Amino acid sequence: MTDTFTGRPRAARLPEAFLAALRERIDLAEVASDYVDLKPAGAARLKGLCPVHAENTPSFVVSTDSHRYHCFGCGADGDAIGLLTDVGGLTFREAVETLASRVGLAMPEAGERADVPDSKTALRDVLARCQPLLHSWLLDSPGGAGARRFLTDRGFGAEHASLWGLGFNPGGGMLHQALGEADQQALADAGMSARSERGRVYDVFHDRLVWPLRDAQGRIVGYAGRDLDGSSRAKYLNTRDTALYTKHEVLFGLHLARRHMLQRKQVILVEGYTDVMAMVDAGLENTCAPCGTAVTESHADLIAARIGDGGEVVTGFDNDDAGRAAAWRTFLAVQRFTSSVTCLDLSALPGKADPCDVRAESGNQALVQLVEGRQPLLRTLLRSDIARHDLGEPEQKAAARDAVAKRLAEVTDPVLVREYTRLAAQWIGIEVSDLPSRGGHTVGSRRAVSAAPAAPVAGPSEAELAVAAFLIANPDQIDDACWYGNGSLAGLLGAQMAELVEASAAMFPAGRPAAGSEAAPVWNDALREVLDDAAHPLITPVWLTDPPPPADMSALLRRTAKARCWARLQAVQERIDNAVGQDWKSLMDEYEALRAQWRELQAL
Structure with a gap:
C-alpha cells in the first residue's frame, strides 16, 4: 500500500487486538520511571514532575488501574505508547516496537507468516x-x-x-x-x-x-x-x-537526539560522525547527521516526526562548496513542513572548517556561540550567490540576478519568495521587477503548514474535574447539580463532560469502582467504548481526580457554574456584535436569560 500524497510505501495498520494485548502487558509505571521519578500518591496512583513541561510541583499522575497518565499542569494524557511518542521522541510504530520488545511480544508483520522466524x-x-x-x-x-x-x-x-x-x-x-x-x-x-x-x-x-x-x-x-x-x-x-x-533512512545520533529534538522543536544537522560527537559534548544534544549522504525525504520524515510543522532545522555542514550544496539540499527536503531553516556561520574560519575542528581549536563554548549566532540559511546562500559576482559590471549584475532567480524558483513558501525577491534586488542594486518570476509559486503549493494553527482548546478546570468526579461517585446528586446549569448538566459542565458523567451514571448507578479495585479498569474501558473519541481526553483526568467531600461541593458548584455562565455570556455578546435582523433578536433573548442566571448565581 502506498501513501496517496508521497507515493512511498505506507506502513500496514497494526491489529487492534495486538495493540490491546500490548497495552495490557506493559507496566506504564515502569516505562514512565525511565523519564520521571514517581512517588505513591494514593490507591493505584503514582505522581511525579511532568516530563512534558517544566514544573516545580508534581502534577503528572500515572494510574496503574487504567494504564494511563495525565498531567494536571499541561494536559498531557495518554498510555505507554503515547508516553514514548510525546516524551521519548519516537513515532507511533517505533514506540510500539520498543514496547513489544520490552515485554517479548512479537510484532505482526504484513505479508509475513507468523510461523516464520523474523x-x-x-x-x-x-x-x-x-x-x-x-x-x-x-x-x-x-x-x-x-x-x-x-x-x-x-x-x-x-x-x-x-x-x-x-x-x-x-x-x-x-x-x-x-x-x-x-x-x-x-x-x-x-x-x-x-x-x-x-x-x-x-x-x-x-x-x-x-x-x-x-x-x-x-x-x-x-x-x-x-x-x-x-x-x-x-x-x-x-x-x-x-x-x-538503508543509508538514506538512518540519521547518526538520532537515538540520543530524539528527546531533545522533541523538547526544543529543533534539530542541528552536521556532516560527520565526529561533528555529532563534538556538538553533543558541547551540550547540543539535538544534533545528528546523515550517514555519508545528502539529506533525503526519508531523513526529512524522521526529523518532521520529532520537531513538527514549523520546527527549526539548523544546518552545520562543512565550510566549502560541498557543504553549502548539502545545506541547500536540506532546505529543499524539509521545506514541505518548515520554513525555519538556519545555518551556522563558519565563514570566518579557515579552509574546510567543521564543528569538530571548531571544538578542537576553540572548545565547546565556541560551538554554543555558533548556534546562538545562527543565520537564516536562504539569506546566507543568496548573499553567497550574489558575492560571486562583480556588481560594478552590468553583465555581472544580470548574472547575479539569474543566480538568485534560479534559487528562489525552488522555494515553495510564497512569503519567503516575495521577501527575498525584494531583499535580493536591494543587494544587487536592481529593481524588483528586474527579477524574473520562474517558479510558478502559489500559496497552495505548500502543505497546509502556511495556515495559522488553530488556537489550543482549553481543558477542563480543576473545579469542573472535581464536580465531575463527585457526580460520578454520587450519581444520585446529578439532578440537584443540574440547577446550577440552568436545568441541564451541559449548562454546568459543557456538553462533553456532561455526556461523560451521564454515561457513567447510567452504567454505574452506584458510583464508579474504587481505585485499586479489580473492577476499576472496567469503568475506564466501558466509557471509552460508549463515548465519542472527542470525549476520550476527559476520561483519564476525571478518573485521577479524587471526589471532593460533600461539604466542599456548594462552593465548587457555584465556581463552576459562574465560570461557565460568564464564558457563554462573552460568546453570545460577540455573536450579537456581528448579528443582523432576526438573529439579533434571538441572541438578545439568549443574552438576557444568561444575564438573569448570572445575577442569580451572584446572589448565592
Missing part, C-alpha cells in the same frame, strides 16, 4: 554482539593505537568512545573467530563480512575505527568505519544496504 532478529543479535568486541579492541588492543590517536587528536577520550560505542576492527578474521562458525552467515547478511572475487571471506571494516549506526530506538542496524592510514580508496565506509540498514 530474519531481522538474527541480524540485530549478531550486530549487537559485535559491538562489545569491537569496543574492547579499540580500548585495549595494540592494533587500536592508531584509532585511539585519531580520537585523542580531536579531543575525544574513553568516555566519548563509551557513550557512542566506538570500536576498532583489527581484521585478520578476529571477529569471525570470536563469534563462532554458527554466526558467519548472519555476519555476511548484516554487512559485516564479504567474499572476495577469489572466494576469500574478509572483514568489511578491517583496520578501521568504527561507529555503530542505530535506529531511533537505539538498536544497532549497521556500522560506519574510517580508514586510519590512507591505504583505502574510501576514507569512510558504511554498511551496505541490508534488511536492517
